[in-house]
Amino acid sequence: MTRTLLLTGGCGFIGSNFVRFVLANRPDWRIINLDVLSYSGNPENLADLEGDPRYRFVKGDICDMDTVAPLMEEADGVVHMAAESHVDRSIMDSKPFVVSNVLGTQTLLDAARRAKGGKGAGRFVLVSTDEVYGSLPLERPDLRFTEETPLQPNSPYAASKTGADLLARAAFHTFGMDVVTTRCSNNFGPYQFPEKVIPLFVTNLMENQQVPLYGDGKNVRDWIHVDDHCEGVLTVLEKGRAGEVYNIGGDNERSNLELTHAILDIMGKGKDMIRPVQDRLGHDRRYAIDASKMANELGWRPSRSAWPDALESTVRWYVDNRSWWQRVKSGAYREYYAKQYGAKG
Numbered sequence: 001m002t003r004t005l006l007l008t009g010g011c012g013f014i015g016s017n018f019v020r021f022v023l024a025n026r027p028d029w030r031i032i033n034l035d036v037l038s039y040s041g042n043p044e045n046l047a048d049l050e051g052d053p054r055y056r057f058v059k060g061d062i063c064d065m066d067t068v069a070p071l072m073e074e075a076d077g078v079v080h081m082a083a084e085s086h087v088d089r090s091i092m093d094s095k096p097f098v099v100s101n102v103l104g105t106q107t108l109l110d111a112a113r114r115a116k117g118g119k120g121a122g123r124f125v126l127v128s129t130d131e132v133y134g135s136l137p138l139e140r141p142d143l144r145f146t147e148e149t150p151l152q153p154n155s156p157y158a159a160s161k162t163g164a165d166l167l168a169r170a171a172f173h174t175f176g177m178d179v180v181t182t183r184c185s186n187n188f189g190p191y192q193f194p195e196k197v198i199p200l201f202v203t204n205l206m207e208n209q210q211v212p213l214y215g216d217g218k219n220v221r222d223w224i225h226v227d228d229h230c231e232g233v234l235t236v237l238e239k240g241r242a243g244e245v246y247n248i249g250g251d252n253e254r255s256n257l258e259l260t261h262a263i264l265d266i267m268g269k270g271k272d273m274i275r276p277v278q279d280r281l282g283h284d285r286r287y288a289i290d291a292s293k294m295a296n297e298l299g300w301r302p303s304r305s306a307w308p309d310a311l312e313s314t315v316r317w318y319v320d321n322r323s324w325w326q327r328v329k330s331g332a333y334r335e336y337y338a339k340q341y342g343a344k345g
């Protein structure tokens with residue numbers, strides 16, 4: 001069956017990897033990519049697809065009903081990834097997070113429901129995050145987030161994503177919409193904006209700059225390769241049950257210190273390149289995902305996330321694509337970096 005998928009946020013990190021993943025694995029599908037090209041949206045990420053009849057880019061805001069509604073008429077499935085995505089920026093200024101993440105999701109859900117004379121735009125997958133669950137204590141390594149864990153978001157970013165997550169839930173319960181939600185852990189891979197820890201540290205080291213490690217470095221994240229996440233979202237789109245939530249994780253927990261040492265080793269740099277800096281406000285201690293529902297119900301498992309191979313190939317991508325991140329790290333990025341980490345850099 002030919003499908004026309006409306007994807008939001010396709011010029012960002014996960015979105016651009018998702019476009020490639022779907023076009024490679026579903027040869028008869030078409031993708032319409034709606035993206036406003038905020039600071040993290042980069043059309044260069046998909047430049048090689050220009051002219052591909054299966055791919056169309058629309059520059060526009062998910063909050064704008066006049067842009068969104070006609071696109072829903074063309075779609076028979078929606079994957080919603082567009083968001084303000086960086087915790088540190090949400091601490092500096094949370095308004096854009098509420099606007100894009102909450103109001104944007106509400107606009108998309110309303111438009112999807114009303115499309116085609118009320119028949120709707122097909123299944124709607126909301127790409128949420130594990131950060132909606134809040135934080136786990138380091139002292140309880142036995143605990144992991146399940147889909148039943150209460151939502152206790154701690155940062156403005158996480159709170160805004162929880163708003164989106166709950167609107168998706170309400171759309172299923174109130175209107176009977178075919179909505180499914182994914183909650184994934186920390187992604188890594190090519191084309192990640194270098195404000196996030198892995199590309200930030202790798203590209204700093206390539207410029208012989210120190211890496212700013214927050215607090216005691218003991219915070220733990222569950223790292224998943226972006227292609228595993230993309231496969232998980234596609235699996236949920238095709239096989240998930242309406243109204244359900246699915247956790248997606250890499251089964252790959254690492255402290256930030258472990259992560260930093262692994263990057264330093266791969267790049268042949270010493271521990272003197274670590275610069276301990278003030279901790280992030282409200283810094284969540286540990287995220288850990290129980291993804292057994294994905295495995296037991298839908299047969300999905302992470303197969304591309306194991307270290308050291310997956311981390312090494314990611315580091316190699318940034319080494320091989322210096323001009324990509326050098327362009328991204330110029331201009332407004334410099335102002336952000338100075339504000340976040342101080343003049344020392």
Ligand code: NAD
Nearest residue numbers: 009011012013014036037038040041061062082083085187
């Ligand atoms: P990103 O910042 O790299 O990309 C976000 C994209 O959304 C950009 O292209 C941006 O231009 C677009 N966008 C933002 N506001 C928009 C608006 N109002 N209208 C249209 N487009 C808009 O983020 P990412 O890391 O690729 O994350 C993608 C999604 O996955 C987000 O919803 C995020 O919450 C979720 N997520 C990310 C991770 C992770 O580790 N990166 C983990 C779990 C979930």
Ligand code: TDX
Nearest residue numbers: 085086087129131185186195196197212213214219256
């Ligand atoms: O300079 C840094 N130093 C540092 O020690 C940065 C940017 C981060 N860190 C730490 C903070 C976190 O414990 O590294 C860890 C990872 O930080 P981020 O890359 O900012 O990711 P995180 O805050 O965990 O959130 C990510 O995963 C969940 C994504 O950015 C979110 O979009 C996703 O929802």
